[in-house]
Amino acid sequence: MSFNDKISKALxxxxRYLDNAVSALRKGDENAFSNDVWYVAAELEYALFLFLLAFGDERNTQRPKPNPETINPxxxxxxxxxxxxxEEAQNFLMKGDLSNAHKHVYLARHYMFKVQESLDKKKTRNTGRKG
Known part of the structure; x- marks a missing residue:
């Protein structure tokens, strides 16, 4: 199985985990949502690892910068x-544009960090612990 195939499967x-997370969020199931968020993050990390392997030793591959676009938090x-x-990363991957596919996955992971930070802050507030 090629790196592209493995990346495609990870995406x-x-x-699927994003769909599950949205469903859990709508139902108000915080535990299921938190678990699905973790799986989304893990799959994105795996895809980024596969991109690294696919690029090999290409030093000229620039790491994308987090999207400056501000969205409703x-x-x-x-x-x-x-x-x-x-979804955009999948489209770029199907076209063979690994660089743009990587950029979109990297940015998705950046946004997922924001969701995870929000969950952690909420959990800390609810338990009264300081992190």
């Missing part, structure tokens, strides 16, 4: 942005 899995909007980025 498809990411979208509500979790559902961020999740939708992540979905959009992953």
């Amino acid at each position: 498809a899995s990411t979208l 509500s979790t559902d909007r961020v999740i939708l942005k992540i979905r959009e980025l992953v």
